[in-house]
Amino acid sequence: MKAKLYTFPISHFSEKARWGLDLANYPYELNQLIPGQHIQTLKPLVNDLYVPVLETDSGVVQGSGAILDLVEESAFGKHASQEEKDMEAKIDTQIGKSLQTLLYHFILDDPEIVGKLFLLNPVSPTEKVGAPEHFELIALSLKRRYKITPKNVDSVKLSLDECCKELTEIYKTKKYYNGNSFGRVDLTLASLMGMLAEPKESPAYPWFASVQMPETFVRWKNDLGYDLLFEKIKEFYREFRIHSK
Numbered sequence: 104m105k106a107k108l109y110t111f112p113i114s115h116f117s118e119k120a121r122w123g124l125d126l127a128n129y130p131y132e133l134n135q136l137i138p139g140q141h142i143q144t145l146k147p148l149v150n151d152l153y154v155p156v157l158e159t160d161s162g163v164v165q166g167s168g169a170i171l172d173l174v175e176e177s178a179f180g181k182h183a184s185q186e187e188k189d190m191e192a193k194i195d196t197q198i199g200k201s202l203q204t205l206l207y208h209f210i211l212d213d214p215e216i217v218g219k220l221f222l223l224n225p226v227s228p229t230e231k232v233g234a235p236e237h238f239e240l241i242a243l244s245l246k247r248r249y250k251i252t253p254k255n256v257d258s259v260k261l262s263l264d265e266c267c268k269e270l271t272e273i274y275k276t277k278k279y280y281n282g283n284s285f286g287r288v289d290l291t292l293a294s295l296m297g298m299l300a301e302p303k304e305s306p307a308y309p310w311f312a313s314v315q316m317p318e319t320f321v322r323w324k325n326d327l328g329y330d331l332l333f334e335k336i337k338e339f340y341r342e343f344r345i346h347s348k
Contacts, residue, residue: 106131108170109145109156111138113220113307116199119167119294120155121306125345126290127177131157135223139241167294168195171287183287190280191291197266199295201259204249206298208256209320211242216314225309267329274335285343292332293339299324300333302340 108124108131110117124131136144136154145152148163157164157173164170168191175182183191210216214234219226221235235241245251270292273280280288297305301312 104160106160107134107158108132109134109136109141109148109158110154111136111141111221112223112225113298113310114154115202115295115297115307116167116195117155118297118305118307119199119291120157120170122290122294122344123167123171123174123178124157126179126343127174128345129174129177137223137235138221139235139237139244167291168192171290175287178290179286180284184281187281187286187288190288193266194270194288194291194295197262198292201263202295202298204251204256204259205263207245207249208251209317209323211245211251213317214238216316217242219314220310222310225313228313228315230313264327267327267332271329271331274331285339289339290343293336296329296332296336297340299327299329300336302337302344304340304344304346306346 106129108117108121110121110133112135121133134144141154142152145154145156148158149156149165151165153165155165155167155170157170164173171178210220215232217238218232218234222232226232279285280292293300293302294305297307298311301308
């Protein structure tokens with residue numbers, strides 16, 4: 104059978120896995136899922152019900168890093184160094200996971216935004232969409248999963264800022280993190296910060312373009328000072344985001 108990749112349309116960790124598979128020209132069937140409704144689909148495959156999940160003839164691979172491991176040599180032409188792996192893990196935690204918490208912190212008070220972002224297909228900015236089914240239960244579950252409390256939100260903002268400042272200094276003098284070619288760190292940064300940089304080549308772009316984000320989010324984003332990283336991310340998408348799906 105052709106491998107099946109299970110994702111959420113707006114998931115940045117899903118994008119990390121999907122980009123790696125596309126870069127490696129790995130054949131797969133894309134299966135987009137709706138958060139909440141994904142449980143029934145994933146339960147027979149994995150114990151922890153999160154995406155991305157890649158179902159293959161030889162087994163199930165869960166998590167963006169593990170999926171990149173599967174196609175690393177085909178995607179990048181070589182294996183990453185330990186330094187690259189360590190930085191990738193840092194970006195996963197301090198940028199990827201932080202932005203999960205922060206996104207839902209900013210949007211859970213607006214059911215229509217959540218409704219639009221959870222659709223399987225994007226709609227126009229003017230189209231009205233209601234809250235997802237069982238929205239209150241979903242919101243409560245997300246607040247618990249991503250620890251959305253005032254104290255933790257402040258903590259992840261600091262963690263995000265620390266990592267982004269470190270990367271800004273690195274990319275001031277280098278086109279690629281490893282100094283030679285587009286690699287795992289570059290792809291990880293670009294995919295996980297795509298929701299902020301908004302490259303039009305990102306598969307999730309039409310979903311985020313369909314909503315008017317809360318003013319609190321817009322002000323926070325505008326005050327970050329990550330312009331160099333945003334431009335670098337857009338550059339990586341223009342040059343390397345091959346779409347096979």
